[in-house]
Amino acid sequence: MRTRDILLSAAKAKGPMAAASEEQKNEALFAMAKVLIEHTDSILAANAQDLEAAKGHIGNVMLDRLALSKGRIRAMAEGITQVMHLPDPVGRVLERVERPGGLIIEKTSVAMGVIAIIYESRPNVTADAAALCIKSGNACVLRGGKEAYASNKAITDALREGLGKAGLPAKAVGLVEDTTRASSLELMQAKGLVDLLIPRGGAGLIRACVEQATVPCIETGTGICHVYVDAAADLDMALNIIYNAKTSRPSVCNAAEVCLVHEAIAAAFLPRLQERLVKERSSRGEVPVELRLCEKAAALIPGTPAGAADFDTEFLDYILAVKVVGSAGEALAHIAAHSTGHSDAIVTEDAAAAEHFLRAVDSAAVYVNASTRFTDGGEFGLGCEMGISTQKLHARGPMGLRELCTYKYIIRGCGQIR
Amino acid sequence: MRTRDILLSAAKAKGPMAAASEEQKNEALFAMAKVLIEHTDSILAANAQDLEAAKGHIGNVMLDRLALSKGRIRAMAEGITQVMHLPDPVGRVLERVERPGGLIIEKTSVAMGVIAIIYESRPNVTADAAALCIKSGNACVLRGGKEAYASNKAITDALREGLGKAGLPAKAVGLVEDTTRASSLELMQAKGLVDLLIPRGGAGLIRACVEQATVPCIETGTGICHVYVDAAADLDMALNIIYNAKTSRPSVCNAAEVCLVHEAIAAAFLPRLQERLVKERSSRGEVPVELRLCEKAAALIPGTPAGAADFDTEFLDYILAVKVVGSAGEALAHIAAHSTGHSDAIVTEDAAAAEHFLRAVDSAAVYVNASTRFTDGGEFGLGCEMGISTQKLHARGPMGLRELCTYKYIIRGCGQIR
Numbered sequence: 001m002r003t004r005d006i007l008l009s010a011a012k013a014k015g016p017m018a019a020a021s022e023e024q025k026n027e028a029l030f031a032m033a034k035v036l037i038e039h040t041d042s043i044l045a046a047n048a049q050d051l052e053a054a055k056g057h058i059g060n061v062m063l064d065r066l067a068l069s070k071g072r073i074r075a076m077a078e079g080i081t082q083v084m085h086l087p088d089p090v091g092r093v094l095e096r097v098e099r100p101g102g103l104i105i106e107k108t109s110v111a112m113g114v115i116a117i118i119y120e121s122r123p124n125v126t127a128d129a130a131a132l133c134i135k136s137g138n139a140c141v142l143r144g145g146k147e148a149y150a151s152n153k154a155i156t157d158a159l160r161e162g163l164g165k166a167g168l169p170a171k172a173v174g175l176v177e178d179t180t181r182a183s184s185l186e187l188m189q190a191k192g193l194v195d196l197l198i199p200r201g202g203a204g205l206i207r208a209c210v211e212q213a214t215v216p217c218i219e220t221g222t223g224i225c226h227v228y229v230d231a232a233a234d235l236d237m238a239l240n241i242i243y244n245a246k247t248s249r250p251s252v253c254n255a256a257e258v259c260l261v262h263e264a265i266a267a268a269f270l271p272r273l274q275e276r277l278v279k280e281r282s283s284r285g286e287v288p289v290e291l292r293l294c295e296k297a298a299a300l301i302p303g304t305p306a307g308a309a310d311f312d313t314e315f316l317d318y319i320l321a322v323k324v325v326g327s328a329g330e331a332l333a334h335i336a337a338h339s340t341g342h343s344d345a346i347v348t349e350d351a352a353a354a355e356h357f358l359r360a361v362d363s364a365a366v367y368v369n370a371s372t373r374f375t376d377g378g379e380f381g382l383g384c385e386m387g388i389s390t391q392k393l394h395a396r397g398p399m400g401l402r403e404l405c406t407y408k409y410i411i412r413g414c415g416q417i418r
Numbered sequence: 419m420r421t422r423d424i425l426l427s428a429a430k431a432k433g434p435m436a437a438a439s440e441e442q443k444n445e446a447l448f449a450m451a452k453v454l455i456e457h458t459d460s461i462l463a464a465n466a467q468d469l470e471a472a473k474g475h476i477g478n479v480m481l482d483r484l485a486l487s488k489g490r491i492r493a494m495a496e497g498i499t500q501v502m503h504l505p506d507p508v509g510r511v512l513e514r515v516e517r518p519g520g521l522i523i524e525k526t527s528v529a530m531g532v533i534a535i536i537y538e539s540r541p542n543v544t545a546d547a548a549a550l551c552i553k554s555g556n557a558c559v560l561r562g563g564k565e566a567y568a569s570n571k572a573i574t575d576a577l578r579e580g581l582g583k584a585g586l587p588a589k590a591v592g593l594v595e596d597t598t599r600a601s602s603l604e605l606m607q608a609k610g611l612v613d614l615l616i617p618r619g620g621a622g623l624i625r626a627c628v629e630q631a632t633v634p635c636i637e638t639g640t641g642i643c644h645v646y647v648d649a650a651a652d653l654d655m656a657l658n659i660i661y662n663a664k665t666s667r668p669s670v671c672n673a674a675e676v677c678l679v680h681e682a683i684a685a686a687f688l689p690r691l692q693e694r695l696v697k698e699r700s701s702r703g704e705v706p707v708e709l710r711l712c713e714k715a716a717a718l719i720p721g722t723p724a725g726a727a728d729f730d731t732e733f734l735d736y737i738l739a740v741k742v743v744g745s746a747g748e749a750l751a752h753i754a755a756h757s758t759g760h761s762d763a764i765v766t767e768d769a770a771a772a773e774h775f776l777r778a779v780d781s782a783a784v785y786v787n788a789s790t791r792f793t794d795g796g797e798f799g800l801g802c803e804m805g806i807s808t809q810k811l812h813a814r815g816p817m818g819l820r821e822l823c824t825y826k827y828i829i830r831g832c833g834q835i836r
Contacts, residue, residue, distance in 0.1 A: 019777055097799045103788055105798055112810055113780065191628070195810055210609070214628055216811040237833040244835035358828050359437055362531065370521055370831030379836065380523055380827065381515040392530055392613055392824040393634040394812040406810040409798065410776050413788030415655040417662035418797065 003183045006174040007193040010114045010139040013172035018111040018137050020168055022088040025135055029084035032134070032162030033077040036127065039158040040073050046154035047123070054147045058121075065122045066148055076127040076155075079384070083131040086383040089401040090137040104412045109405045111137030113195035116187045117386075118143045118209075120201045123151040130159050130173045132386050136404040139172040141194070143187055146179035188213040196404075200387050203314070218395060220387035223253035223342035224314050225372040228331040228357070230348035231262040235269050237369060238347040239276050242320075244371040245345070246277065246289055251316045253388055254343050254375040258311060258321045260331045266324045267300055274301040277320065289318045296324035311338050328353055332360050339363055341390045343372040364390055364397035421601045424559055424592040425611040428532045431557040431590035436529040438586055440506040443553055447502035450552070450580030451495040454545065457576040458491050464572035465541070472565045476539075483540045484566055494545040494573075497802070501549040504801040507819040508555040522830045527823045529555030531613035534605045535804075536561045536627070538619045541569040548577050548591045550804050554822040557590040559612070561605055564597035606631040614822075618805050621732070636813060638805035641671035641760035642732050643790040646749040646775070648766035649682040655787060656687065656765040657694050660738075662789040663763070664695065664707055669734045671806055672761050672793040676729060676739045678749045684742045685718055692719040695738065707736045714742035729756050746771055750778050757781055759808045761790040782808055782815035 001009075020028075036043075047068040054066060095107040115138045119125045126142055133140035144152040152175055160170035176183045187194060188208070194215040199205045201221075209217050227245055229238045245256035261269055277289035291303035292310040303322070310321040311334070325331045335344050345367035346357040354368040365375040375397060377385025382400030389395045395403035419427075438446075454461070465486040472484060513525040533556045537543045544560055551558035562570040570593055578588035594601045605612060606626070612633040617623045619639075627635050645663055647656040663674035679687055695707035709721035710728040721740070728739040729752070743749045753762050763785035764775040772786040783793040793815060795803025800818030807813045813821035 014780075015778065018780075099797065099799070103792060110780075210632055216809060218811075234833070240833060240835055248836060354830075358830075360433065362432075362436075362528075363826065365827040365829060367829045368831060370829055370834040371836050373836040374521060374829065374834070375827070379517065381517070391634060393636075396824055397525075397827050406814055408781065409783040409793070409815050411783060411785045411788055411792065412772075412776075413786060415652070415658060416788040416792070417658055418666060418789055418791040 001177060003176050003178055003186045006141055006176060007114070007190055009171040010141050010174045011193055013139040013169040014111075014113050016169050017134070017139050017172050018090070018113070020137060024166060024168060025088065025137065026084045028134055028163050028166035028168045029080050029131060031165040032131065032159045033080040033084075035158045035162040035165070036073060036077045036080070036155065039154065040070060043073055043151065043154040043158065044068060044070070046150040049150045050148055058147060062121055062147070066151070068123060068151060072124065076124050079124070079128055080131040083135050083384055086135065086401055088135070089405050094407055101416050102414065103416050106410045107407050108410050109402070109407050112404060112406050114139045114141060114193060115404060116141045116143065116190070116194045116197045116215075118184050118187060118197070118199045118201065118205060119145070120205075121145045121148050123148045123155060125200065126152045126155045126175075127159065128384070129386065130156070132384065132401060132404060134163070134168075134172065136401045138404060139174070141174040141176060141187065143176040143183055144179070149179055184208070185212060188215060188217070191215055198386060218389050218399070219391045220389055220399070221253045222314055222340045222390060223255070223388070224258065224312065224338060224340045225254060225256045225342055226258045226260055226335050226339055226344040227256045227372065228260040228328075228335070228344070228346045229262060229265065229269060230328060230346055230350060230353055231264040232350035232353060233262075233265065233347040234349055235265065235272065238269065239272055241345065241347055241369070241371050242273065243276055245373055246320050247281070247318065248373055250318055253314070254373050255316070256320065256372050257313065257315050258323065258338070260323050260325050260334060261297070262328070262331070263296065263324050263326055266296065270297055270300045270322070273322070274303070287318045289320050292319060292321045294323040297322045314340070328356070332357070335361055342388060343367065343375040345370065345372050364388065419595060421594050421596055421604045424594060425532070425608055427589040428557040428559050428592045429611055431587040432529075432531050434587050435552070435557050435590050436508070436531070436555050438555060442584060442586060443506070443555065444502050446552055446581050446584035446586045447498050447549060449583040450549065450577045451498040451502075453576045453580040453583070454491060454495045454498070454573070457572065458488055461491055461569065461572040461576065462486060462488070464568040467568045468566055476565060480539055480565070484569070486541060486569060490542065494542050497542070497546055498549040501553050501802055504553065504819055506553070507823050512825055519834050520832065521834050524828045525825050526828050527820070527825050530822055530824050532557045532559060532611060533822065534559045534561065534608070534612045534615045534633075536602050536605060536615070536617045536619065536623060537563070538623075539563045539566050541566045541573060543618065544570045544573045544593075545577065546802070547804065548574070550802065550819060550822060552581070552586075552590065554819045556822060557592070559592040559594060559605065561594040561601055562597070567597055602626070603630060606633060606635070609633055616804060636807050636817070637809045638807055638817070639671045640732055640758045640808060641673070641806070642676065642730065642756060642758045643672060643674045643760055644676045644678055644753050644757060644762040645674045645790065646678040646746075646753070646762070646764045647680060647683065647687060648746060648764055648768060648771055649680040650768035650771060651680075651683065651765040652767055653683065653687050653690065657690055659763065659765055659787070659789050660691065661694055663791055664738050665699070665736065666791055668736055671732070672791050673734070674738065674790050675731065675733050676741065676756070678741050678743050678752060679715070680746070680749070681714065681742050681744055684714065688715055688718045688740070691740070692721070705736045707738050710737060710739045712741040715740045732758070746774070750775070753779055760806060761785065761793040763788065763790050782806065
């Protein structure tokens with residue numbers, strides 16, 4: 001089917017999806033999870049096809065992300081039932097005003113309409129994204145990567161069958177068949193057919209959306225996250241936080257990429273940082289963290305000299321850029337100039353310094369004495385998420401079900417005129 | 419000053435503005451209003467210059483919009499003090515979660531940063547927009563029309579003097595000096611320097627922003643508003659509502675442009691509509707409403723035959739397009755195809771029809787038995803507004819102070835890692 005027809009099809013599902021009751025949507029999610037499990041064999045067969053075709057073209061990490069197993073399919077189904085158990089975000093009266101003339105105005109949450117999602121190789125995103133859209137009363141048009149097409153097709157076939165079983169329109173979940181750049185561009189510019197576009201992927205995809213999209217779009221996921229170790233930091237705490245923020249899962253957007261260290265404690269702190277991130281890991285046979293050091297840091301500990309680009313790179317790897325700063329103000333200025341507005345942290349025992357940092361840093365999540373790794377829908381109590389928004393309009397930080405909704409004003413009168 | 423320097427200047431004011439206390443901001447607004455009155459003579463002199471230069475180039479309606487008087491300057495100053503009395507939208511804890519590990523997460527409203535506003539000839543927008551931005555802790559860059567430049571300059575000079583008196587940075591209010599299209603385009607594409615762009619003006623300006631902006635942008639104000647008179651309508655009420663929605667102020671975006679009439683009551687209703695909107699107004703010496711009629715309506719009352727474009731035009735004038743529909747479903751389909759998503763109303767005594775309409779119409783404000791003219795920040799209890807958003811992301815309907823803010827997550831820990 002042509003991409004435009006898939007969009008038109010999804011547009012037709014908007015009405016019934018927006019009007020669906022919580023029970024109907026939950027029934028559909030239950031059926032989607034059930035059919036997904038029932039289709040395990042055909043999904044694995046499709047995935048084997050994808051893996052076979054991709055071999056030699058993509059690296060091992062990407063192959064692993066692409067690979068499905070019975071366990072991964074079960075995890076997808078469990079993800080869907082988790083979403084089912086979350087409260088319905090649609091139909092909440094956010095504010096209610098009764099005007100002197102008797103007009104009753106209710107600001108009410110409603111579904112967005114058609115949400116388009118462009119993402120890369122992991123096929124589990126297909127099930128996650130569809131479940132979040134269905135629960136929030138939206139239709140969705142999914143545009144996954146070329147490498148995962150057969151897997152995504154098998155997964156969406158199962159999801160659509162589940163939707164149909166619950167009496168909701170199967171076309172509320174659409175999968176774009178064209179996996180060339182043309183279809184991405186078409187989604188970005190499908191004004192009137194796409195109510196919200198969410199790109200989930202690398203910096204290139206996000207940039208393309210910002211520059212070319214004429215439909216409403218939410219930037220997600222680029223995270224150059226900073227941990228600033230203040231002069232008044234508890235150094236043990238700082239070490240634990242940086243160790244966690246850097247090494248617990250370096251490939252995710254909330255991992256730290258840059259450590260800023262106040263010069264007053266640099267001589268005491270940096271050797272311990274090097275010990276913890278490099279030597280101890282090496283001695284345990286773990287991948288040591290490569291430290292990319294500014295000149296002042298390089299005078300204190302061994303490491304790679306940092307190039308200019310190192311403070312503007314999302315490494316997503318066991319690499320940490322380290323810079324010594326002369327003051328908290330210099331740390332703030334560095335963050336203002338280099339942060340992607342995702343998550344930034346200060347480690348300090350000085351309450352005034354902490355409050356100043358919280359106010360001054362213009363990022364989605366700003367931390368005092370905690371790891372940036374907490375920026376996550378589950379950790380923030382949203383239950384699940386579609387991604388981490390790094391923009392300021394509409395949604396900032398983890399996007400849960402509520403952030404996939406908009407609102408409208410519903411006004412009931414008995415003949416009022418102005 | 420070059421537009422880019424004005425933007426850089428505003429960016430420097432972001433920090434102090436975001437951190438300003440409610441008292442400081444109110445003091446600044448008070449001073450802004452006071453200095454504005456003190457500068458009455460110089461503002462009127464500048465305005466006389468604008469009027470002189472504009473004569474012959476713009477029509478009388480536009481000249482009237484451009485003209486200032488002592489009374490209009492006083493009204494501007496009163497507008498500023500009204501904003502001063504509204505509650506501070508910054509620093510509200512929107513949600514608070516304490517996680518099992520002791521992490522305290524507060525979703526907190528914060529200023530957006532730099533708001534750019536592109537608007538057309540009325541100079542009072544300059545004072546209104548600046549006041550709303552200052553109260554919401556933002557810096558603003560204003561780009562008014564060429565015809566009003568001298569007036570806008572005199573007004574912003576006064577506002578900046580007021581800001582300075584209260585110890586806030588004068589550069590938090592910037593006025594773009596270049597009034598060619600180049601500066602509009604520069605604002606639309608000032609990625610990283612403009613946190614939010616609000617175009618206030620005609621359909622052409624809004625379209626240009628949607629197509630060319632790479633900064634976050636909120637579409638405002640285009641209103642092709644519908645009133646649907648259902649088969650079960652109280653016809654007296656319907657007449658009052660349409661009369662009000664069409665004639666109380668035809669030049670504004672919440673005025674009705676289209677009346678849809680159920681065929682079951684068309685023969686009874688349309689002659690009364692014609693009597694009320696055309697004959698009675700003529701006999702009182704008022705401008706009669708021109709009715710642009712679909713074929714079925716034209717068979718029942720006199721009027722102009724409607725062309726296809728008449729159902730897609732924001733007349734902003736004493737013109738009403740009238741269409742007879744065979745069912746509520748046909749009315750909903752017409753609205754879905756032709757509404758700009760601003761405000762649409764049904765007049766009916768049938769509760770089920772009313773609820774179905776409220777659910778099905780995908781517009782910022784959906785009314786039962788009331789005039790579309792109520793879609794307004796003041797009427798909705800927001801106190802004031804920057805415009806009416808017709809989009810779904812971030813803000814929908816009237817944009818008050820809260821809608822000029824974003825939020826961030828502030829997380830306080832004591833060493834938590836994940």
